[in-house]
Amino acid sequence: MAEAARREDWPRTVAEFEEWHRHQPERWEFIRGEPRMMAPATMPHSIIKRNVLRALDSSLEGSACQALVDVAQILTDEISAIPDVVVTCAPIDHSTSVIAEPVIIVEVMSPGSEADDAGRKWLAYRKIPSLRHYLVLAQDRHLVHVHSRAGDIWRERFVSEAAFELDDPSLRLEVDALYVATDLAA
Numbered sequence: 001m002a003e004a005a006r007r008e009d010w011p012r013t014v015a016e017f018e019e020w021h022r023h024q025p026e027r028w029e030f031i032r033g034e035p036r037m038m039a040p041a042t043m044p045h046s047i048i049k050r051n052v053l054r055a056l057d058s059s060l061e062g063s064a065c066q067a068l069v070d071v072a073q074i075l076t077d078e079i080s081a082i083p084d085v086v087v088t089c090a091p092i093d094h095s096t097s098v099i100a101e102p103v104i105i106v107e108v109m110s111p112g113s114e115a116d117d118a119g120r121k122w123l124a125y126r127k128i129p130s131l132r133h134y135l136v137l138a139q140d141r142h143l144v145h146v147h148s149r150a151g152d153i154w155r156e157r158f159v160s161e162a163a164f165e166l167d168d169p170s171l172r173l174e175v176d177a178l179y180v181a182t183d184l185a186a
Contacts, residue, residue, distance in 0.1 A: 010035050014080050021080070030080040031120045038082070039110065044139045044182050048108045049084045051178050052137065056087060056104070059171035065089040065103065073097040074105065079124035084108045089169060090130070101130035103169060108137045122147065126154055132168045142179050 011017040017030035027038040041049070049069060056067035065087055072086035075098045087104035105125055125134055126147070134147040144159045148166065157164070163174045 014075065014077060017080055018075075027082065029082060032078055032124055042110065042139070044184070045084075045108050045110055047182050048137055048139055048178060049106075051180055052085050052106050052108070052135075055173050055177050056085065056106075056171070059173065060087065060169060063089070063169060065169050066092065067104075068092075068099065071097045072099045072102075074099060074102060074125070074128070076124060076128060078127070079121065081121060081124075083121075087169070088130075102128060103130055104133045104135065104166070105131060106135045106137065108139055110139065133166050137178060139182075140184075142175055142184060144173075144175060144178065 011020045011030065012033060014030055017028075017035060020035075021028050021030075029036050029038060053067055053069050060067060066089075068086050068088070069084065070082070072083065072088075073096075074081045074083060074086065083105045085104075085106035086099050086102045087106075088099050088102050090101040093100070107121065122134060122136075125131060132149050136145040136147075137143070138145075142160050144164065146157050146159060146164060146166075148155050148157075159175055161175055163172050165172045
């Protein structure tokens with residue numbers, strides 16, 4: 001009963017959420033009208049996220065693009081989220097955690113976040129004009145779900161071995177490198 005009453009008091013818009021979230025001790029996201037508390041990361045999740053950051057940093061070296069982890073916030077009229085890794089090629093405004101022009105967003109799926117990462121977040125992320133790629137990585141097997149924009153169309157592919165290439169920004173990621181130092185390492 002208390003949970004139901006609490007839910008009625010929860011924010012219903014991104015603006016209401018942003019104000020509400022400032023007063024919460026936990027980290028939350030707001031996904032298509034619903035606050036979602038962020039669960040603590042598992043060790044595999046943390047290792048995969050670190051590996052993704054390293055691979056992106058290495059691939060983006062010398063470019064104007066930067067990979068960011070842990071505090072980069074995506075804020076639209078539908079979502080307030082803190083993805084696992086975000087790449088932007090626009091200048092960073094150091095006065096805010098909001099990344100206005102993400103080009104790559106990466107989420108590492110957890111058992112509790114699968115519906116959000118693969119579904120609800122994707123529905124909001126794909127509307128971001130600057131976004132070119134959305135990567136969702138499994139943490140229980142070598143599997144990367146790659147969404148890439150081609151004009152007005154989003155193309156999907158699943159990659160479980162070897163490497164895959166992205167354009168705009170142009171880079172190549174080795175799947176095995178994304179899972180190094182996990183129980184899933186090849």
